[in-house]
Amino acid sequence: MQKTAEIAQPIARIDCIYRRTIRATLEDGEQRPRSCLGLGVGMFRWEEWPERYKSGVEFLSTGEAKKHIDHWHKRGMVITIMSFGTPYIRGICLCDYPDCVAIRMRIDYDVKPYLFKGHEVAKVDYDECIGCGSCAQRCQFGAIKMEVTVKKSNIDMTRCFGCGVCAYACLQNAINLLDREKLPALTEEW
Numbered sequence: 066m067q068k069t070a071e072i073a074q075p076i077a078r079i080d081c082i083y084r085r086t087i088r089a090t091l092e093d094g095e096q097r098p099r100s101c102l103g104l105g106v107g108m109f110r111w112e113e114w115p116e117r118y119k120s121g122v123e124f125l126s127t128g129e130a131k132k133h134i135d136h137w138h139k140r141g142m143v144i145t146i147m148s149f150g151t152p153y154i155r156g157i158c159l160c161d162y163p164d165c166v167a168i169r170m171r172i173d174y175d176v177k178p179y180l181f182k183g184h185e186v187a188k189v190d191y192d193e194c195i196g197c198g199s200c201a202q203r204c205q206f207g208a209i210k211m212e213v214t215v216k217k218s219n220i221d222m223t224r225c226f227g228c229g230v231c232a233y234a235c236l237q238n239a240i241n242l243l244d245r246e247k248l249p250a251l252t253e254e255w
Contacts, residue, residue, distance in 0.1 A: 070130040073104040079120040084164040091120040102157040141203045143228045162205040182255050184228030185242040188221050193239035200231035
C-alpha cells in the first residue's frame, strides 16, 4: 500500500462509507477518526458529492498518507483497495470485519467481487511462536486458531487473505508472509 500512496495524488483522508452505514455515524475527527483514504483527482471535487463526503475531506502529503496507513494497520485494520475496475484505484480502505461491508460479503456469503485475497499468505514459524495468541485475536478472517496440542498459533492458509495484520501483532516476528503464487495449493485461491 505504501507504493500506492507514493504514486497516487491527491490523497485525502475521508469518512468510511461502510462504517457510516453500519454505525450510522460520521467519522469527523478525534472522537471518530477517519480511517479511509480517497485517491485521485476526484478528491478535488468532493463538494459535488455532499452526501458521500458529508464530514469533509482532509488532504494529506505522501508521507502523512504512509503514516496514516501504518497507524491503522498496526491497530488491526485490514488494508483494502477500492476500485472502479482495475487499473483505476479510487481509494484505500482501512477497515475491520464488524464494519466493512466488503469483508462481510466475502466472509459471510463468499461473494468474491467485493474482496479478493492478497498476493501473500501468512505462515507461522513454530520455532519462534510462543503461543501468546495476539495474532489470532487480530485476524479478521478467522484464519488463525490456537493449536491446543502444541500451544502455538496455526494459520489456515486457505482462509488467509494475506493482509499482514497478524504479522504486525506478533511481537516475536514468528509470522512470515509468503508469495501465494509460489504455493501450488494456493495459486488459484483468490
